[in-house]
Structure formats: C-alpha cells, structure tokens
Amino acid sequence: MPSPLELIKKKRAEAVSRIIGKGYLSTKRVYVGMATCEIAAGSKDVMEVFQKAVSRGLTDVYLSQKGCAGRCNLEPTVEVIEQGKNPVKYGKVDKERAVQIIERHLKNGEVIKEWVID
Amino acid sequence: MSETYRIILCDGTACINSGARKLSALLRAQLEQHGLTDRVTIGLSGCLGMCDKGPIVVVNPGYTIYGRVTENDIPEIVAEHLVHGRPIARLAIQEDHLYNRFFRVFGDETFFGRQMRITLRNCGIIDPESIDDYLSLRGYEALAKAITEMTPAEVVAEIEKSGLRGRGGAGFPTGLKWKFAAAQQTTPKYVICNADEGDPGAFMDRSAIEGDPHTIVEGMLIGGYAIGAEKGIVYIRAEYPLAIQRIQKAIDDARAHGLLGDHILGSDFSFDMEIRLGAGAFVCGEETALIHSIEGARGMPRPRPPYPSVSGLFDQPTLINNVETWANVPVIILDGADWFRTVGTETSAGTKVFALAGKVVNTGLIEVPMGTTLRQIIYDIGGGIPHGKTFKAVQTGGPSGGCLPEPYLDTPIDYESLAKAGSIMGSGGMIVIDEDSCMVDIAKFFLEFTQNESCGKCTPCREGTKRMLEILTRITEGKGQPGDIEKLERLSNMIRKSSLCGLGQSAPNPVLSTIKNFRVEYEEHIHEKRCRAKACSSLVVYEITETCVGCGACRKVCPVGAISGSAKNKHVVDQDKCIRCGMCFNTCKFDAIAKV
Numbered sequence: 251m252p253s254p255l256e257l258i259k260k261k262r263a264e265a266v267s268r269i270i271g272k273g274y275l276s277t278k279r280v281y282v283g284m285a286t287c288e289i290a291a292g293s294k295d296v297m298e299v300f301q302k303a304v305s306r307g308l309t310d311v312y313l314s315q316k317g318c319a320g321r322c323n324l325e326p327t328v329e330v331i332e333q334g335k336n337p338v339k340y341g342k343v344d345k346e347r348a349v350q351i352i353e354r355h356l357k358n359g360e361v362i363k364e365w366v367i368d
Numbered sequence: 369m370s371e372t373y374r375i376i377l378c379d380g381t382a383c384i385n386s387g388a389r390k391l392s393a394l395l396r397a398q399l400e401q402h403g404l405t406d407r408v409t410i411g412l413s414g415c416l417g418m419c420d421k422g423p424i425v426v427v428n429p430g431y432t433i434y435g436r437v438t439e440n441d442i443p444e445i446v447a448e449h450l451v452h453g454r455p456i457a458r459l460a461i462q463e464d465h466l467y468n469r470f471f472r473v474f475g476d477e478t479f480f481g482r483q484m485r486i487t488l489r490n491c492g493i494i495d496p497e498s499i500d501d502y503l504s505l506r507g508y509e510a511l512a513k514a515i516t517e518m519t520p521a522e523v524v525a526e527i528e529k530s531g532l533r534g535r536g537g538a539g540f541p542t543g544l545k546w547k548f549a550a551a552q553q554t555t556p557k558y559v560i561c562n563a564d565e566g567d568p569g570a571f572m573d574r575s576a577i578e579g580d581p582h583t584i585v586e587g588m589l590i591g592g593y594a595i596g597a598e599k600g601i602v603y604i605r606a607e608y609p610l611a612i613q614r615i616q617k618a619i620d621d622a623r624a625h626g627l628l629g630d631h632i633l634g635s636d637f638s639f640d641m642e643i644r645l646g647a648g649a650f651v652c653g654e655e656t657a658l659i660h661s662i663e664g665a666r667g668m669p670r671p672r673p674p675y676p677s678v679s680g681l682f683d684q685p686t687l688i689n690n691v692e693t694w695a696n697v698p699v700i701i702l703d704g705a706d707w708f709r710t711v712g713t714e715t716s717a718g719t720k721v722f723a724l725a726g727k728v729v730n731t732g733l734i735e736v737p738m739g740t741t742l743r744q745i746i747y748d749i750g751g752g753i754p755h756g757k758t759f760k761a762v763q764t765g766g767p768s769g770g771c772l773p774e775p776y777l778d779t780p781i782d783y784e785s786l787a788k789a790g791s792i793m794g795s796g797g798m799i800v801i802d803e804d805s806c807m808v809d810i811a812k813f814f815l816e817f818t819q820n821e822s823c824g825k826c827t828p829c830r831e832g833t834k835r836m837l838e839i840l841t842r843i844t845e846g847k848g849q850p851g852d853i854e855k856l857e858r859l860s861n862m863i864r865k866s867s868l869c870g871l872g873q874s875a876p877n878p879v880l881s882t883i884k885n886f887r888v889e890y891e892e893h894i895h896e897k898r899c900r901a902k903a904c905s906s907l908v909v910y911e912i913t914e915t916c917v918g919c920g921a922c923r924k925v926c927p928v929g930a931i932s933g934s935a936k937n938k939h940v941v942d943q944d945k946c947i948r949c950g951m952c953f954n955t956c957k958f959d960a961i962a963k964v
Contacts, residue, residue, distance in 0.1 A: 254515045287575075319492035322725075
C-alpha cells in the first residue's frame, strides 16, 4: 500500500501529463482573467474571442482562464507567456484588443507595448 | 543576439544589508560599459523570501535566480548571461517553495514585485476550476505530508510555532485555537471556513476563493486532521455566486480524486465538506452568529466563553478560521513554520492581503509581508494619489477600523501597530481618502452601515449606534450643536465597552478615529457650518463665477428656479431658493460654478 505522500505524487504526475495533453507545452500560453470583477469588466467576451480563434485553427496556443490578478483598475487582463521570453500582461482588454492581440502578438510575435501593464 | 533581459534585484531588508544596493550601482555601470542599457532593464522587488541566500538577482526570461551574489560576480553575470545568453550554473539557486513561486510569470513587477504571495500564491495564475492545475503545483501535498509524516499533535504544534494569527481581523493566535479544539474529547468536531466577507469595499476572500479554491479545501482538510474532525463547512455569502460555484467544483473534484470522503489517500483519516450559504448579514461574520446561522437559528451572537473551540456548532467543538487563514496552512506545512516566522514581524508573522481601493492610482488586490508600511502600500504599490490631489487619510479595517492621517503613514502593518495608531488590521479593506472627502461624512457612512447591520440583540449597539448616526447626520446637515463631539465620544465609549459582540464593540471606531485625527473638521461643521472638502451637500454654497458665458444651461436644469440671468450675461444663484442639489455644478461646461 503506497503512502498518502506517494499517492499524491502519483496524482501530481498524472495531472501534469493531462495538462500537457491539453497542449500546455505550446509555444504561447494565454491566460484570460475570469474572476467576478474581470467578468464584470467584460472578460467573458474577451475569452470568447480567444476561444473562437482557437476553434478556427489558431495553433500552438494554450488557452486557459485564471482568477483575480489583482489589477482592478486595468481589468480585464490577458497574459501571454511565451517560451524564453518575458511574460506580457495586457490591461483593459476588450474584444477589439483581443482580436489585435491574436493577430499581432500570437500570430506575428509583436508585443503591443501601449497595452502592456508595466 | 537581441534578447531583452529584465533583471530584478531583491530590495528586501536582508538583501540590502548584505549589499544589494551596491550591486545595483555596479550592475548599471557594467551595462553601460557593454552597451546593454537598451536591452536590459533593472527592476527592484520587495523581499523575495530567500533572505538566507541574499543578495538575490533574478534574470528574466528564464527566471534564473542568482543567490549570494557578490560584487565580483556581477561582471561575469553581465558578460556570460546577458551578453552571451549563458546562465551561470555556479551562482544559480533552485527554489521549490510554495510561496511566491510565480513571481516569474507575473510580469508587471512594479505592482507585484513589492508583494509577497503566500495565500494568493496561485491566484491569478492557475485555472481555478482545474484540480489538475492545483495538483501540478504540489497541490494537496501538504495534506499528504501531514497524514503521512505528522501526528495531529505535530500539525497543531507546527501551526502554533508558525505564529500565524487569525486573518479575519482580530488576530487571535491560530495555533492556540487549534490546540483548544484538538484538546476536546467530545465528538463529532467541526471545521468551518468563515467566508462571510462583508466589509464595504473588501473583496479579499472572494478573490482568493475564485482564484484558488483548492487551497481552502486543503487547508480545512489539514485542520480537520489536526483536531480530529470529520466534517467541514464553508460558510459563504449567497451574493458570491462564482466563488460558490468554484468552491463547489473544487469540493466535487477533490471528492472524485479521493481527497475528500472516507479513508483519504488510503489513510484512516475521513473528512467531507459542504457549503452553507449566508444571506448577507454583516453580523454573521462574527463566529457565534455564523454558527447560529448554520444551525438554522437567527444569526445573532452570544456571549463568549464558551468559545467555539470548546462548544460551537451544535454545541460541539468547532474550529473556525477565516479564508485567508486557511490558505496559509498548506504553505506552513510544506515550507515550514520556521520559514514562515521569518516573514513579517516579531508579533505578526506572514503576510496580509489587502483590497486597496479609493483614491489611489493602482487599485487592486495585494499581499504584502507584515511590517510593510502604509506609505509603501499606498505609494510604491498603489502608485500614489491620482490627479495631483493631496492624501488625507487611509481607512483600514472597514466599518470596525479607523482613519489614519499623514503622520501615521510610516506605521508598519501589524496587529499591534495598527491598533496603537487607532485603527485595526481588520480583514483587509484599505481605502485611500484624498482632500475631496469629508471625514465627518466618511464616519457617517461607516456608522450608517454598522447601524443598519446591527442585529438588535443588545441595547448599546442597537440604540447607541442609532443615536450616534442621528448626531452625525445633523452635523453634516449643518445642524450640529456645541457639545455634539463630546456626546459622540461618550456614546462611543459606552457602546465599545458594553456591546455583546465585535460589531458593536468596534462600530464607534470610525467616529472616534476621525474625531481624534480630524477634530477640526467636526468643529468647522458644527460652529462654522462649513465643510472644507465641500462634500456635505447641505453645507455647500454654489456661486457663479466670472467665467460664466451666459449659456443658460444651469438656469434650465435648476429644479427650483434659483438661477437667473439673461443670455450671454453672467448668471446668479439665489441662495435663498437654492436647495444645493448640485445639478448646475454638474451641468456647467465652462467650470463657471464654484462650490464655496
């Protein structure tokens, strides 16, 4: 009988492989803030834009939601984490900005500086 | 090679003492020398919690952490890592702590760099609805460690040693609470998470649950194991639907993984959880009232002792802690009480989450080590006061707290210092107030809240707050009488001393602290019928200035016809007719109406 500690480590390994199975190792990971406050600021619409893009064939992107990022006055926030690059967090993202982030950043690798929170 | 690097220097006290600031100057000089200033930027962070390995230099991307960096190492870091992109293995250190581990992906370190994330470690990082995300980050490992390697008594001892204190506001030592509950022989015992967050402007608990619900589940499981309880209840407000949905999903997923239910992870420990919804009464955040509410009775407090640890839910031993307190538990178990004690101050270990709101540039949810000053929070993290206005006060502790003016800005955040300054830690609301707010009006706002939320059981709170509110209302309406301040003080002291529960005992705090720190504003309202912030509508006089172009817009909106004047000529306000509604002020496009 494995100990609880061994069991949880096994569970962790399984969880990690499931996450990887969902595409976690994609070059770009995109996180959309989906706490109550972010949703109130319009993040559901933003999420939809990204979801649609993925379902319409945007590849090499791992899309996920996240909780409150703590940036009340700049919500909704979208974070793009790219292998080997500095993380980028966009603020006040609406549908139009989401489209631009997909076209310019995710497809063409351009960091849209004026929307970056820093 | 055009990689853009971001270097973060730990600017915590320990790192500064070991020479971090010298490194910073040297680093700048080296960057200059190699012509790297364009593509390497330097930022400072607050304490990263790796004090024994300081000074710490972090290089991003890649999140390479260099520890015990000396002046001799800087040229090598610049030449090897920044010029050639070869991280230096000799200096790099590996960290596998739970706290702050996502510092690297926060980006945005002007805001996050000054913070230290223990309870919010996963919040805003992981998908809160995915147990896989949580498991992958050593989720439930603290629970497994407790069950496998520790006896319940050892868990209690570890929490006690950590110095963790109740984050709900009062700051009672958590370990002591656990010890009392564990010592009881009666069974069944209960574990409760108090998520009845009610302070106006506070959203710490909601965000924590929405962002990382499994942390709470794990914390409560550990609590259950420690005291010998098999049942946990999350008491949360019905007005937090998303938080409820996410914690429910967390509970269901945990159960499906064998992390809740009988024989957890194959052990002898069994524990299950459920959610109880609160209807939104502020008093139900008080533990005995909360317990009554779960029992199906009216949410009213009762005198303590007996404390819930001895006789709580259904008269059984009950361990009740706040959301943020629970979220600390897995970290203490995995990273150790000894480490936890090194964060914060002597009397207040760890961090505190604040909901920073009001007149501050960066409003938001922040977590800082205890001992951080109010000034650091408001100016370094919060970015100061917007629109060039002047800081007037900071309100901490919500309706039970107080307003602290400028001289108190260097007060370190810990339970004792804040109490000494005349406010309280509270659950973490922090509202910044600028010159545009009237302190009497603020006091009235909070008292209106507590007066509304008074459950009515004890007379001092029920009647006393009502009388205080009447006095405050008449002061703000310009009908204050000499002696009102003294009356307020007398009532306050009486209510504080004789109320049954914390709601009444702390209700006068906003009034007392504003009288103490802003007495002159009260006096102006009473004796001069004047509100310096021009916030009390009854005391404001509207006048039309020379800037008036005679457009007539104000004349048209005035509901009582108090404004007269012909086209293209300066208009005037008839002060006898004016009801001070402010419509003209809001309408004028030429800033020609002044509040005097």
